[in-house]
Structures are given as C-alpha cells and as structure tokens.
Amino acid sequence: MSTIENVSRRGFLTGGIIAAGALVLGVRYYRNHLAGDELPHDTNADHATFRPAVYLGIDRDGTVWIVAHRSEMGTTIRTSLPLVLADELDADWNRVKIEQAIGDKRYGDQNTDGSHSVRSFYAAMREAGATARFMLIQAAAEKWAVPATECRTDLHTVVHPPSNRKADYGDLASAASKLSVPKKEDLKFKSKKEWRYVGKGAPSYDLAALVTGKAVFGMDARVDGMVYASVEHPPVLGGQVKSFDEKEALRVAGVRQVLPIDPFKPPPAFQPLGGVAVIADNTWAAFQGRKKLNITWENGPNETYDSGAYKKELVETSRKPGKIVRGAGDVDAAFAKGGKTLEADYYVPLLAHASMEPMVALAEFKNGKLTAWAPTQNPQAVQDIVSRELGIPKEDVICHVTLLGGGFGRKSKPDYVAEAAVLSKKVGRPVKVVWTREDDIKFDYYNAVAAMYLKASLGADGRPTAWLQRSVFPPITSIFDVNAVYGDTPHLQQGWTDMPYDLQNFRIENGPAKAHVRIGWLRSVANIYHAFGVQCFTDELAHAAGRDSLDYLLDLIGQPRIIDFKGVDYPNYGASFASYPWDTGRLRRVTEIVAEKSGWGKRKLTKGSGVGIAAHRSFLTYVATVVEVQVDDHGHVRIPRVDMALDAGVVVNPEATRAQFEGAAVFGTSIVRSGEITASKGAINQSNFQDYPVARINEVPEQTNVHIVDSDDPPAGVGEPGVPPFVAAFCNAIYAATGKRVRDLPISKYGLS
Amino acid sequence: MIQLNVNGEQRSFDGDPEMPLLWYLRDVLGLTGTKFGCGVALCGACTVHADGQATRSCIVRMRDLAGKNITTIEGLERNGMHPVQKAWMQINVPQCGYCQVGQMMQAAALLQSKKNPSDRDIDDAMSGNICRCGTYGRIRAAIKAAAEEMA
Numbered sequence: 074m075s076t077i078e079n080v081s082r083r084g085f086l087t088g089g090i091i092a093a094g095a096l097v098l099g100v101r102y103y104r105n106h107l108a109g110d111e112l113p114h115d116t117n118a119d120h121a122t123f124r125p126a127v128y129l130g131i132d133r134d135g136t137v138w139i140v141a142h143r144s145e146m147g148t149t150i151r152t153s154l155p156l157v158l159a160d161e162l163d164a165d166w167n168r169v170k171i172e173q174a175i176g177d178k179r180y181g182d183q184n185t186d187g188s189h190s191v192r193s194f195y196a197a198m199r200e201a202g203a204t205a206r207f208m209l210i211q212a213a214a215e216k217w218a219v220p221a222t223e224c225r226t227d228l229h230t231v232v233h234p235p236s237n238r239k240a241d242y243g244d245l246a247s248a249a250s251k252l253s254v255p256k257k258e259d260l261k262f263k264s265k266k267e268w269r270y271v272g273k274g275a276p277s278y279d280l281a282a283l284v285t286g287k288a289v290f291g292m293d294a295r296v297d298g299m300v301y302a303s304v305e306h307p308p309v310l311g312g313q314v315k316s317f318d319e320k321e322a323l324r325v326a327g328v329r330q331v332l333p334i335d336p337f338k339p340p341p342a343f344q345p346l347g348g349v350a351v352i353a354d355n356t357w358a359a360f361q362g363r364k365k366l367n368i369t370w371e372n373g374p375n376e377t378y379d380s381g382a383y384k385k386e387l388v389e390t391s392r393k394p395g396k397i398v399r400g401a402g403d404v405d406a407a408f409a410k411g412g413k414t415l416e417a418d419y420y421v422p423l424l425a426h427a428s429m430e431p432m433v434a435l436a437e438f439k440n441g442k443l444t445a446w447a448p449t450q451n452p453q454a455v456q457d458i459v460s461r462e463l464g465i466p467k468e469d470v471i472c473h474v475t476l477l478g479g480g481f482g483r484k485s486k487p488d489y490v491a492e493a494a495v496l497s498k499k500v501g502r503p504v505k506v507v508w509t510r511e512d513d514i515k516f517d518y519y520n521a522v523a524a525m526y527l528k529a530s531l532g533a534d535g536r537p538t539a540w541l542q543r544s545v546f547p548p549i550t551s552i553f554d555v556n557a558v559y560g561d562t563p564h565l566q567q568g569w570t571d572m573p574y575d576l577q578n579f580r581i582e583n584g585p586a587k588a589h590v591r592i593g594w595l596r597s598v599a600n601i602y603h604a605f606g607v608q609c610f611t612d613e614l615a616h617a618a619g620r621d622s623l624d625y626l627l628d629l630i631g632q633p634r635i636i637d638f639k640g641v642d643y644p645n646y647g648a649s650f651a652s653y654p655w656d657t658g659r660l661r662r663v664t665e666i667v668a669e670k671s672g673w674g675k676r677k678l679t680k681g682s683g684v685g686i687a688a689h690r691s692f693l694t695y696v697a698t699v700v701e702v703q704v705d706d707h708g709h710v711r712i713p714r715v716d717m718a719l720d721a722g723v724v725v726n727p728e729a730t731r732a733q734f735e736g737a738a739v740f741g742t743s744i745v746r747s748g749e750i751t752a753s754k755g756a757i758n759q760s761n762f763q764d765y766p767v768a769r770i771n772e773v774p775e776q777t778n779v780h781i782v783d784s785d786d787p788p789a790g791v792g793e794p795g796v797p798p799f800v801a802a803f804c805n806a807i808y809a810a811t812g813k814r815v816r817d818l819p820i821s822k823y824g825l826s
Numbered sequence: 827m828i829q830l831n832v833n834g835e836q837r838s839f840d841g842d843p844e845m846p847l848l849w850y851l852r853d854v855l856g857l858t859g860t861k862f863g864c865g866v867a868l869c870g871a872c873t874v875h876a877d878g879q880a881t882r883s884c885i886v887r888m889r890d891l892a893g894k895n896i897t898t899i900e901g902l903e904r905n906g907m908h909p910v911q912k913a914w915m916q917i918n919v920p921q922c923g924y925c926q927v928g929q930m931m932q933a934a935a936l937l938q939s940k941k942n943p944s945d946r947d948i949d950d951a952m953s954g955n956i957c958r959c960g961t962y963g964r965i966r967a968a969i970k971a972a973a974e975e976m977a
Contacts, residue, residue: 147921736959
C-alpha cells in the first residue's frame with residue numbers, strides 16, 4: 074500500500090535543489106504482502122524492504138527534479154525510471170533534471186540488483202507523476218475558476234480548451250503545493266496510446282558527461298585533504314596477519330602511514346577482509362609502498378582448499394541423492410523400466426565480476442559521522458556495515474552514490490566502502506581506498522562453482538519418460554551463515570526449481586557444498602549454470618532422439634499453461650503470481666519468434682558452422698536465443714550471428730534494453746570462452762586480464778539482433794535475462810558445428826578458443 | 827624536473843620519475859577522465875595520446891615523457907566535440923561508460939592513421955580496449971560513423 078504526503082514544508086530536500094515554494098511530493102510505499110500471496114520466501118534484507126520512495130520537485134521556473142534512488146551501472150536505470158514518472162506527469166523531458174539519492178531507507182529498497190528496478194518501482198513512478206499532474210490541474214482550475222474536469226495537460230502545461238487558456242507547470246507549482254494530496258483511486262493514469270516516453274525511451278541522461286570524461290565515477294571522487302590507501306588482504310579467506318614490517322614501505326616517497334586492519338569475524342558478510350593498509354599522498358605511492366610490506370600470514374582452515382579436488386567432491390556429491398526441491402510422478406519407476414537412458418555431468422567454475430572500475434571508495438570520518446562517496450549498488454548496505462564497523466548510528470552514515478564503472482552484482486557488497494570508512498577513522502582524514510585489478514580478481518565474491526547431474530530416459534517418441542536433475546553449489550547464504558551448504562530458495566529458483574517442461578515424471582534435487590571463498594551475486598547468478606545444464610541437456614536429448622533441436626525444445630515446453638507451484642518453495646523473484654505467472658506460452662512464443670527471425674532450419678550453413686538454440690525465463694522475463702558459430706580447423710570459434718527474442722512485459726526504454734541484451738551476449742561470450750577462477754592452497758590463482766580474460770572486440774558476436782515482443786504485461790527484468798540462454802545456445806551451436814558436447818566450461822578445456 | 831605539455835599547457839613535474847603518467851594525470855593534475863582499469867596495459871581504459879600516438883598511461887613512466895605532448899579526453903577537442911565523441915552519442919555507445927574514454931582515445935588515434943578503417947583494422951586497433959558491458963558492436967558502428975563524418 075502506499076501513502077503520499079505533500080512534504081513541501083518539510084526538510085526533505087536533497088542538496089538544496091528546490092527553491093522555496095516549490096511543489097515537492099514524497100511518495101512513500103510500504104512493502105505490500107498481498108493477502109493470499111504466499112510470497113515472498115526471500116528473506117534477504119536487501120530485498121526485504123519494498124517501499125520505494127520517489128521525490129519529485131517542480132520549481133517555479135518549471136524545472137522538474139526527479140530523484141533517482143537506484144544506482145547507475147550502465148543499465149540506464151537512472152534515466153528509465155525517471156522517464157516513467159515524467160510520462161505520467163506529462164513533463165517535457167528537456168526540463169527534467171535528475172538527482173542521485175543518497176542511501177536512505179525512506180527511499181525504500183535501493184539495492185540495484187536482481188533486474189527489478191523497473192518492475193518494483195514502475196507503479197510508484199506512475200503514481201507519483203499522476204499525483205503531481207492531478208494537483209497541477211487542480212491548481213489551474215482554481216486559478217481560472219473552471220471545473221478541473223475541463224482541464225487537461227499538454228507537455229508541461231495545463232490547458233483549458235473552452236477558454237483557450239494555458240499555464241506552465243512552473244507557474245502552477247506554488248499553488249499546487251498548497252493543495253492536499255488526492256486519493257490514489259481518484260488518480261487518472263494515461264492510456265498506453267498517450268504515453269510519450271514509456272516504450273519509446275531516451276538516451277542516458279549522462280551520455281554527454283560520459284563521452285567528455287566529465288562523468289564522476291567512484292574512482293573520480295575527490296575531496297580536499299584526502300589521502301590514498303591500498304590494502305594487502307590475506308590471500309586465503311579467513312586468514313590474518315601474523316607479523317609485518319613497515320620500515321621499507323615507509324621509505325617509499327609519498328607513503329605516510331602503514332596500518333593494520335582487523336580480520337573479519339565469521340561469517341564474512343560485507344566486513345572488510347582485514348590485512349595491512351598503506352596510506353600515501355597518491356595512488357601510485359600507496360601501490361609501491363604495499364609491495365615493500367613484509368607480511369607473514371596465518372592462513373587458517375581454508376588453506377587446504379584446492380579447486381581441482383573440490384570439483385571432484387562436487388561431482389561426486391551430484392551423483393548422490395540430494396534434497397528434493399520439486400518433482401512429479403515416479404521417476405525411479407520410470408527409470409527402472411529401462412529404455413534409452415542418458416546421463417551427463419555439467420560444470421561451471423567460479424566466475425569473477427571484473428567490472429572495469431575496480432573496487433574503490435572515498436570516506437571521511439568527521440565529528441562522529443562518516444560520509445562516503447562510493448560506486449555502490451546498495452548504499453543502505455553501506456550504512457549498515459559502516460555503522461557496525463565504526464559503532465555509529467546508521468543515520469550518521471551518509472553514502473553518496475557515484476556512477477558505477479560496472480557493477481554486475483559485485484558492488485552490492487560494500488566491503489570496500491567499509492574498508493575506506495575504517496581507515497578514515499584511523500587516519501583522521503578523508504581516505505580513498507583503491508583496489509588494484511589484482512585485488513579485484515583475487516578478493517571477489519565469486520559466482521558459485523556448480524556441478525550438475527542430469528539423467529533422462531526416452532520413450533519411443535523421443536520424449537523423456539523420466540527426468541532427473543541435481544545441482545550442487547556453495548550457496549551465497551554461506552557469506553552470512555558459516556554452516557550454510559544447501560542451495561537457498563532464492564537461488565534454487567533460478568532456472569532449477571522452475572524447470573518448465575511438461576513431463577509426467579521428473580525430480581529436481583540439490584546437494585550440499587561448503588564454501589571456501591566468498592560467494593556472491595553475479596549478473597544472472599544461478600541462472601547461468603542452471604540454464605546451461607538444462608538447456609544443453611535438452612539439446613543432447615534432441616540429438617539422441619534424432620529430433621530437430623527447436624522442435625524438441627518446443628515439444629518439452631509443451632502447450633501454453635501456467636505452471637502450478639502449489640506446495641513448492643518457489644518465490645517467483647519476489648513477485649506475485651497474479652501479476653507474474655510462470656506462463657509457458659510466453660516461453661514458447663519467444664522460442665518461435667527467435668526461430669523465425671533467425672531463419673532456423675532455413676539458413677545455409679557452411680563447413681564448420683552450426684546453430685544452437687536455448688530458451689529460459691529469469692527475473693520474470695522470457696528469452697530465447699539462437700547462436701551461430703563457425704569453428705575452423707584450429708578450433709578457433711567465431712560467432713557470426715546471434716538472435717535473441719525477449720518478452721519482458723512493458724519495456725520502458727527499448728534502445729537501452731537492446732543494449733542490455735547485446736551486452737549480455739558479450740558477457741556470456743566471456744563465460745563460455747574463458748571464464749574460470751581456480752584456487753590452490755586456498756588462494757586464488759588468477760590476478761588480471763592475462764589469466765582471467767574477458768571477451769574483446771574481435772571475439773564477440775559479429776551481429777546481435779534483439780527482438781523485443783510488444784507486450785502489455787507488467788514490466789520484468791532486462792539487465793540479466795539475456796545471459797543464461799546465450800551461454801547454453803552458444804554451447805549447443807558448438808555441438809552442431811563440431812560434435813563436441815561442451816559440459817565443462819570454459820571451452821578452452823575442449824581445445825577451442 | 828620533467829617538462830611536458832598536457833592538453834596544450836606546459837607542466838613541470840618533480841615527483842617520482844617512476845610514476846606512471848596515469849597517476850600524474852589523475853591524482854596530481856585532477857584530470858580524472860582517464861581511467862584506471864588494470865595497471866598493466868591489458869585493458870586500455872587509461873589510453874591517452876602521447877605525441878598523437880595512442881598510449882597506455884598506466885605503464886608509461888614520467889621519466890620517459892620529457893618534451894612530450896600529452897592529450898587526454900579533456901583536451902581531445904577544445905571546441906564542442908570530436909567526431910568520435912559525437913558518433914559515440916549518436917550510436918548510444920556507453921553503458922556504464924567507464925572504459926569509453928579509453929575507447930574513444932584509441933578510436934581517435936585509429937582514425938588519424940586510417941581514414942576509412944575496415945572491420946579488420948578496427949579489430950586490430952581496438953582489441954586492446956576491454957568493455958565489460960559489451961558495447962563492442964556499437965563501438966564498431968560509431969567508429970564507422972565518425973570516419974564518415976571526418977571524410
């Protein structure tokens with residue numbers, strides 16, 4: 074439910090942007106546990122608050138201020154959500170100014186993850202805009218002494234057609250600010266045909282700043298008197314400093330201080346990792362000083378972790394019965410009947426985020442308060458962890474959110490901001506902590522390594538008479554609970570619990586795995602490995618059955634139906650089933666569209682070429698992907714063409730959405746070609762782009778066609794859903810081209826590059 | 827004391843001659859348009875022009891820059907925007923945008939030497955510049971658009 078208050082006379086103004094007398098609307102929403110809605114099972118604190126707040130101010134000169142409370146990391150969310158508000162307000166986009174919110178719970182959830190910014194705040198933005206428009210019309214009507222019903226708006230003006238009068242929003246702002254806020258049921262929302270911006274989109278609000286180098290990322294934040302810090306972290310998770318010698322480091326020109334940072338108390342959550350910090354006059358001096366530190370480490374129990382041995386353990390576990398998450402019929406009886414049976418082990422290693430901007434944060438502790446400037450996806454988590462680390466109230470932690478030089482989930486975890494805060498308190502000055510690329514790769518919260526075991530028996534028609542899928546991965550919950558080993562519901566749901574096929578006998582299981590590194594969300598998260606396992610195994614079955622991959626996939630998806638999750642722990646990404654049912658018809662439709670658009674079965678393929686297909690729903694969006702590859706005699710893989718069809722409900726910003734899916738294909742290319750983090754004696758082996766390569770311009774799809782389904786369904790996610798089906802379709806295409814079935818990523822393991 | 831020219835202004839530097847140009851630009855001069863991405867010339871985020879050549883500022887040392895003319899994004903075009911910047915806007919290239927300054931500096935240098943670059947030329951010139959958001963298709967299109975404008 075929501076409440077709206079006219080807060081013109083309160084001190085809610087951010088940054089002094091709004092002149093006195095301006096109309097300010099605070100729209101406050103509270104998490105809505107709908108009656109009859111079994112949701113949500115997701116108890117993650119960052120998802121738990123569903124009370125977005127929108128601040129809208131209209132100045133007397135007609136400037137419309139919209140506060141963006143979500144973090145901009147390249148998805149264009151800082152533009153797209155304000156567009157929704159501006160549309161209902163009927164505002165002139167050229168007169169809109171966007172301000173970035175600080176971290177504050179009055180804005181509701183600010184954790185910009187899970188591809189849910191538009192989904193969660195679309196209604197709130199519309200309501201805020203419609204409310205303001207209602208009040209501006211009322212103000213004009215009173216001014217002209219005419220019925221409000223005779224007035225309407227037209228691009229930043231209220232007009233009264235019978236008398237041909239009109240007034241700019243700026244001229245009405247003061248009068249509107251004195252009116253009481255209308256009830257929600259009295260609001261009039263625009264019809265789809267009246268939309269100016271939603272569905273048409275706009276370029277990023279920051280575009281000019283980005284191409285001129287003026288945009289301020291976390292790396293670019295500066296305040297007077299600041300010093301720079303670089304931190305040597307324990308190489309093994311949970312390790313600590315036994316001893317260190319600061320003498321050599323202090324001799325480096327520009328180095329001011331060497332300071333130890335306490336190790337975290339398990340579980341790690343978002344605490345600083347601990348280690349030794351070098352404080353210097355510039356970043357370079359801090360890096361140089363760090364090289365001279367002579368540290369002896371106590372590595373702790375994770376010292377025995379070896380990713381090779383760990384992989385064997387995961388695979389063994391995946392072969393044993395696990396916890397049942399969902400099922401139907403009698404799988405064991407069906408398997409016992411024999412027939413053609415296939416088994417496969419699928420594996421995806423740990424993956425690092427490698428955002429182009431490494432972790433960085435500037436923090437200033439002064440007069441008992443901490444101010445941070447940080448590229449964070451979650452400024453309220455910054456408040457939480459800094460408050461705990463420094464022992465000050467949350468309200469005394471002010472987190473300014475800069476632009477993010479990529480996030481991909483890594484910057485939802487503010488350990489690096491906490492590090493800057495702790496150091497600023499110790500140093501007594503503003504401190505900017507700069508992680509090197511090596512720090513970024515070695516001290517990530519990695520996407521979980523996963524082993525999956527799949528088994529199916531085929532009937533005479535080639536359809537599975539029984540289907541078993543079992544995944545094993547160290548859960549993200551392990552960073553909050555040292556004993557967590559089973560997959561948690563919010564991540565099992567990601568392409569595993571909701572295997573969508575229309576099958577008589579199936580069973581979905583999960584086995585235990587203990588984490589030895591920090592596990593965290595990475596773009597698409599568990600969907601990456603789950604879609605890889607399910608969609609590639611489907612392709613294996615199609616070939617075993619002698620069927621066309623597309624026909625077989627459509628056959629398994631079955632006729633359009635709503636999947637019944639009664640009695641199943643399936644949180645549907647925190648969304649209601651009423652608004653976001655799992656509709657196999659929509660998955661079917663995108664599959665049919667991508668097949669048609671890509672010319673499936675009709676394209677002439679040359680020697681070494683192959684096409685693969687995959688379909689997957691994640692973050693409530695339905696996506697199907699066709700990838701064409703060409704593999705030469707040396708095993709070099711080109712990607713001449715990719716087609717993607719997506720149904721994300723209402724799409725606010727189509728151009729930005731296309732860009733997200735183009736980018737998803739590149740992100741997926743990195744995963745398939747080269748994504749692999751390994752560890753020896755508990756320490757990560759990779760360090761920079763030479764041993765954790767990501768895709769370059771000459772390695773990516775040469776053409777990516779994104780087909781957006783026109784839909785009136787409520788908006789779903791667009792940042793993440795493109796990745797999972799791309800990975801699977803890419804590997805299926807490699808099989809079609811080479812006969813090599815990729816079950817173990819990355820493809821370098823198969824002599825492919 | 828090292829004398830060099832940055833964006834048309836004479837500068838002198840008397841700090842650690844081993845310091846890479848990147849940190850001089852960012853931390854000393856406050857020219858933060860040039861980005862730190864990897865520190866070892868593997869990603870191209872720090873690309874600037876040194877005497878017109880695309881250069882990875884994270885590895886070139888101050889001691890090697892005496893008498894050089896350095897151009898950063900802040901000095902790429904004094905009046906308005908360079909054709910690559912215009913093309914970057916027209917094609918909506920940036921997502922997060924962090925790597926794009928380096929991409930544009932690399933592209934501008936490419937277009938200095940090749941007026942009408944082929945796809946192969948673009949691959950050769952641009953494959954040292956990583957974009958993790960995956961804007962490569964648009965980068966390619968924008969380079970071609972800029973080449974047309976400059977023709």
